[in-house]
Amino acid sequence: MGIEPMGVGDLVSEAHVVLAVDPGTTESAYVVFSSGIIRLHGKLPNDELLRILPRLASTDGAPGIAIEMIASYGMAVGREVFETCLWVGRFIERLQPAPVRLIYRNEVKSHLCHSMKAKDGNIRQALIDKLGPPGKKKTPGPTFGISGDVWAALAVAVTACETRPTEGSIRGAR
16 A cells, blocks of 8 residues: 655645744744644744754654644734744745645634634643643653743644645745
């Protein structure tokens, strides 16, 4: 039985390894997630993450790349939102020619919590329920060491692995 080649639409949802990024104005969190296991994670200054993204994307042969995308819900936004959008574009450009799936926060909330009203704490708990508790230093659990914005990157990774891309959510495929 042969292996079927994946189309661009299948790249992240069928990926066994995903690089996920939660972008910020000056720093961004990342997770390399493989077959339900967190392989690498951290938070770096954007310029440093930009430099190492191609290496992270090739970790364990990662065929899937997902970045959380900014969305406006009718509210006024400030400078930080626009700066984060610029970084999303720079990350996509740096990862060329690899296709990048953009995942909106509402997609994460809906997938992990089945509610658009979910908050960060609800998403964190859903990830712990799915992957396992952090544990302690002497007995680390599957999510040990995950904190702050890295939880958001992990949520993007899990959502990317478990859902199919929506129309127009893949960027950068040539």
